[in-house]
Amino acid sequence: MSLQNGHLAPDTTLDSPAAAGMALQAQGLTLTYVTPRATTYAVREVTLSINERDFAGIVGPSGSGKSSLLYLLAGLKTATSGTVFLGDFDYSHASATERLDFRRQHFGFVFQQPFLVPYLNVLENVLVPIENPDTTHKQRALELLDRLGVVDLAPKFPNECSGGERVRVATARGIVHRPTYLFVDEPTASLDTATGARVMKTLQSQCDHGALIVVTHDLEILDEADMVFRMRDGALVESFQPQRLTA
Numbered sequence: 001m002s003l004q005n006g007h008l009a010p011d012t013t014l015d016s017p018a019a020a021g022m023a024l025q026a027q028g029l030t031l032t033y034v035t036p037r038a039t040t041y042a043v044r045e046v047t048l049s050i051n052e053r054d055f056a057g058i059v060g061p062s063g064s065g066k067s068s069l070l071y072l073l074a075g076l077k078t079a080t081s082g083t084v085f086l087g088d089f090d091y092s093h094a095s096a097t098e099r100l101d102f103r104r105q106h107f108g109f110v111f112q113q114p115f116l117v118p119y120l121n122v123l124e125n126v127l128v129p130i131e132n133p134d135t136t137h138k139q140r141a142l143e144l145l146d147r148l149g150v151v152d153l154a155p156k157f158p159n160e161c162s163g164g165e166r167v168r169v170a171t172a173r174g175i176v177h178r179p180t181y182l183f184v185d186e187p188t189a190s191l192d193t194a195t196g197a198r199v200m201k202t203l204q205s206q207c208d209h210g211a212l213i214v215v216t217h218d219l220e221i222l223d224e225a226d227m228v229f230r231m232r233d234g235a236l237v238e239s240f241q242p243q244r245l246t247a
């Protein structure tokens with residue numbers, strides 16, 4: 001990765017689509033919210049690149065555009081201008097159906113609100129991203145719940161779980177199908193430090209097979225990130241590799 005005018009420019013080796021693999025590259029991404037009273041630039045001209053196995057962080061104060069940028073990168077919001085490429089696929093200009101198929105196949109999400117399905121038990125909720133789960137998938141789901149300290153909740157329903165437990169169930173659901181890209185918004189916001197560390201460790205196991213992108217206001221949980229992008233007022237103002245406290 002290289003830095004140009006404070007922005008990350010794509011690697012020259014990524015110019016050829018064949019060499020690009022599944023790198024995610026955003027170019028001039030902008031998102032404005034227009035209301036009768038004001039136009040807000042939630043994201044301004046963001047250019048960055050994240051490689052297939054990277055653990056990337058996005059930090060910045062509240063309202064700086066972190067969630068909006070994450071949603072643009074994940075194709076859940078449509079940019080006002082700019083593009084997002086995944087490998088050689090222009091994801092930002094694909095049809096809604098193409099995007100949906102692509103998202104199902106390649107993406108995982110952990111939203112700030114856990115959004116579990118109320119009539120499915122915890123194990124069934126974790127298995128939602130998998131079309132026809134078999135015993136291997138169930139085994140993986142239970143292992144993830146175990147790593148997150150909530151395996152005993154497998155037969156319970158979301159309304160029997162605490163807020164922090166639901167976040168952990170949603171974390172297992174985001175990662176269970178081994179997505180190519182896992183997008184996570186404020187994973188530790190409602191957790192104590194020890195549980196937060198456990199969630200981060202589980203999320204980071206994603207990088208064995210794919211990329212992890214975590215939005216947070218807490219730089220400490222990005223200690224092991226390959227790259228951190230800092231946002232202010234919608235713009236990407238800095239990108240850096242964190243000092244590893246545990247190097």
Ligand SMILES: Nc1ncnc2c1ncn2[C@@H]1O[C@H](COP(=O)(O)OP(=O)(O)O)[C@@H](O)[C@H]1O
Binds near residue numbers: 041063064067069
């Ligand atoms: N649906 C919306 N309508 C209008 N403004 C919005 C909307 N969502 C977010 N914003 C504004 O966009 C800016 C960035 O918001 P957001 O991406 O949620 O920031 P962060 O995740 O860093 O807190 C803020 O000024 C926020 O008020």
Ligand SMILES: [Mg+2]
Binds near residue numbers: 066067068
């Ligand atoms: Mg946010």
